[in-house]
Amino acid sequence: MAFHDIREFIDELERRGWLKRIKTEVDPILEIAEITDRVSKMPGGGYALLFENVKGHDIPVLTNVMGSYERMSLALGVEKLDDIAAEIQQMMELPTPGGGFMDKLKALPKLAEIASFMPKTVRKAPCQEVVLTGDDVDLNRFPILKTWPQDAERFITLPLVFSKDPVSGKRNCGMYRMQVYDGKTTGMHWHKHKGGAEHHRKGKKALPAGERKMEVAVAIGADPAVIYSATAPLPPDIDEMVFAGFLRKQSVEMVKCKTVDLEVPANAEIVLEGYVDLDELRVEGPFGDHTGYYSLADLYPVFHIQAITHRRDPIYTATLVGKPPQEDAYLGKATERIFLPLMKIMLPEIVDIDMPLEGGFHNCVIVSIRKRYPYHARKVMNGLWGMGLMMLAKLIVVVDEDVDVHNYSEVSWRVFHNIDARRDVMFVDGPTDDLDHAAQRPHFSSKMGIDATKKWPNEGFEREWPDDIEMNEETKNLVDRKWTQYGIE
Numbered sequence: 001m002a003f004h005d006i007r008e009f010i011d012e013l014e015r016r017g018w019l020k021r022i023k024t025e026v027d028p029i030l031e032i033a034e035i036t037d038r039v040s041k042m043p044g045g046g047y048a049l050l051f052e053n054v055k056g057h058d059i060p061v062l063t064n065v066m067g068s069y070e071r072m073s074l075a076l077g078v079e080k081l082d083d084i085a086a087e088i089q090q091m092m093e094l095p096t097p098g099g100g101f102m103d104k105l106k107a108l109p110k111l112a113e114i115a116s117f118m119p120k121t122v123r124k125a126p127c128q129e130v131v132l133t134g135d136d137v138d139l140n141r142f143p144i145l146k147t148w149p150q151d152a153e154r155f156i157t158l159p160l161v162f163s164k165d166p167v168s169g170k171r172n173c174g175m176y177r178m179q180v181y182d183g184k185t186t187g188m189h190w191h192k193h194k195g196g197a198e199h200h201r202k203g204k205k206a207l208p209a210g211e212r213k214m215e216v217a218v219a220i221g222a223d224p225a226v227i228y229s230a231t232a233p234l235p236p237d238i239d240e241m242v243f244a245g246f247l248r249k250q251s252v253e254m255v256k257c258k259t260v261d262l263e264v265p266a267n268a269e270i271v272l273e274g275y276v277d278l279d280e281l282r283v284e285g286p287f288g289d290h291t292g293y294y295s296l297a298d299l300y301p302v303f304h305i306q307a308i309t310h311r312r313d314p315i316y317t318a319t320l321v322g323k324p325p326q327e328d329a330y331l332g333k334a335t336e337r338i339f340l341p342l343m344k345i346m347l348p349e350i351v352d353i354d355m356p357l358e359g360g361f362h363n364c365v366i367v368s369i370r371k372r373y374p375y376h377a378r379k380v381m382n383g384l385w386g387m388g389l390m391m392l393a394k395l396i397v398v399v400d401e402d403v404d405v406h407n408y409s410e411v412s413w414r415v416f417h418n419i420d421a422r423r424d425v426m427f428v429d430g431p432t433d434d435l436d437h438a439a440q441r442p443h444f445s446s447k448m449g450i451d452a453t454k455k456w457p458n459e460g461f462e463r464e465w466p467d468d469i470e471m472n473e474e475t476k477n478l479v480d481r482k483w484t485q486y487g488i489e
Contacts (some may be wrong), residue, residue: 189300
């Protein structure tokens with residue numbers, strides 16, 4: 001099911017009883033965040049929240065919209081997130097060049113489906129019902145939230161940031177927080193490892209001095225599949241809007257911006273148009289981040305807004321990050337499940353993977369493998385560290401294929417009992433996330449790999465490895481048959 005816009009999604013959430021409308025007046029400074037934090041930590045992720053009476057504003061605020069497994073699955077049009085992984089697996093089974101005629105014929109429907117995912121440009125769009133330029137440009141008209149007491153200012157937390165590669169012209173859409181400096185400027189928190197930062201670096205090299213301004217457009221409040229796609233760790237050559245089309249099984253409608261040469265989702269609520277001066281940096285932060293700690297103040301690019309377009313009655317969408325679980329936990333879990341088939345292409349020995357919420361998704365990775373040769377676990381660790389943003393993983397734990405990586409009790413049992421620390425723990429150095437406050441130096445840290453698989457003689461283990469304790473089937477069947485006779489309820 002493809003949702004036309006965030007409004008259709010709100011309607012469906014309300015129909016299912018998954019949304020609460022808050023009519024009491026609430027303050028966008030801290031109060032909405034505290035309410036959202038409490039609700040997000042309710043069993044199952046609580047409710048999506050629509051605050052209809054925001055102090056000082058006539059624009060409602062939507063939070064926690066995808067903050068549960070059920071809402072996240074609904075947003076992406078599936079019963080469960082693993083369904084998307086299964087579909088991607090099928091798509092990857094397209095015939096290779098040289099295949100037989102019948103193989104090619106069977107693939108035609110899949111190829112036609114892929115072609116239908118391409119974005120579609122429209123001339124008229126809801127996001128441009130109101131156009132503001134010049135002195136009318138003012139971010140203060142929107143109920144932008146301050147979420148934690150030590151935050152430097154208010155932050156836009158759910159933006160879809162569009163830019164173009166200054167050399168190839170390819171589009172990128174990422175999600176980067178934006179500190180509000182004043183009514184016309186914000187920070188642009190481009191992490192060094194993300195697409196926006198790469199465009200920034202290329203622009204500084206490609207553009208002559210004095211002309212280093214990169215056009216940027218920011219959409220707020222698109223349909224849920226588009227919002228998720230902005231967070232997805234896609235390879236550089238895959239357009240996020242094509243991926244969103246695949247998820248929603250319908251092309252994303254895009255519209256040309258009014259003042260910059262970029263397209264944005266036509267059904268967004270609010271669009272900010274402007275530029276980043278590639279030679280300008282400004283202190284940004286601190287900000288209470290998804291690690292559960294404040295990320296420290298640092299120098300980041302500045303976004304200058306020259307036009308704002310929006311619907312006549314816009315809804316401002318925001319997300320809260322902090323100590324897990326929060327809404328971003330479910331966005332991260334969607335990525336974990338969706339991208340598992342792609343990991344298996346590079347490392348086919350992988351059985352399953354889990355990225356605990358407490359690790360902020362990338363800080364800890366648990367992986368089960370089909371172990372086939374000595375030190376196989378170490379090969380997998382190094383393979384994962386060399387795979388895109390998995391390079392940021394601070395801890396990788398490898399277990400055998402029969403271990404349920406989502407059962408943290410079972411994983412802990414294996415790790416606590418299966419390792420000899422000197423033999424089974426490996427340290428490497430490499431890049432780390434911008435938000436890693438524990439790194440000895442910014443953007444660089446050591447990582448640890450733990451091999452919790454059973455050890456083999458040809459790995460130098462000379463003792464006998466004991467079997468797991470399991471009751472025999474005969475006794476288990478006997479007790480099953482007699483269970484009601486024991487009087488145990």
